[in-house]
Amino acid sequence: MTHSDPPVGAEPRQGLGESPLLPLSPRLAPCLALHTAAGWLVVVLAVAWMPLGDSPLLAWRAWLVAGVAGCAALGVGLAWCEARRRGYALREHDIVQRRGLLVQRLQALPLVRLQHIETRSNPLERCFGLVRLACFTAGGRGADLLIEGLPAAQAELLKQQLLDRLSGASRESSA
Incomplete structure (x- = not known):
């Protein structure tokens, strides 16, 4: 005859992934997007006003700024989406x-x-x-x-x- 009592305090608990989560405020997404945009604005302005002198990169400055601005837009979009999932x-x-x-x-x-x-x-x-x-x-x-x-x-x-x-x-x- 086998006897199996569950250990004391071993009641089954809900796993982390099984819990229904409450969403945060919908105002968090624009707040984080604005915060991220402000940080990226500093980077874009630094690249735009970077002194290049007679460097061959001077001809590529507009493309460089556009590339950094594109990364900034991607970062803002990711911040918005991430805030909505919290x-x-x-x-x-x-x-x-x-x-x-x-x-x-x-x-x-x-x-x-x-x-x-x-x-x-x-x-x-x-x-x-x-x-x-x-x-x-x-x-x-x-x-x-x-x-x-x-x-x-x-x-x-x-x-x-x-x-x-x-x-x-x-x-x-x-x-």
Whole structure:
């Protein structure tokens, strides 16, 4: 006779790829595209105003600028598409984030490791009404999980839900 009890605490959990993810704000795509365009604008202007003197590249300057501008347009388009694919989910034991277009990243942060949560926004994000939620664990130098593109009200709600779960978990562990 064989007896097989599942180990204590071995209840099946949903896999990372099985979780339905909530989309971020649709305003994130134009915000990231504008941010990327600003960075590329500096590069395009540097190439356009690059002193070439009597170099044979002087005849190719227009093509060089056009090529860099084409790369910039591609970069802006990729930033837009990548922003539309981002998502997150607050699950029972962790918070999950998906990001990336060409290189996809699915990141999970167990709630038991979470120690500090803060919201951030730069001037461009504030123009679009967006906030970043930064989640920190012990021993890390920076945010271990950074969810960009949340509307301010949704970020505060998510922050409060995380804090409520943290306070509930700390009460359970002390009891």
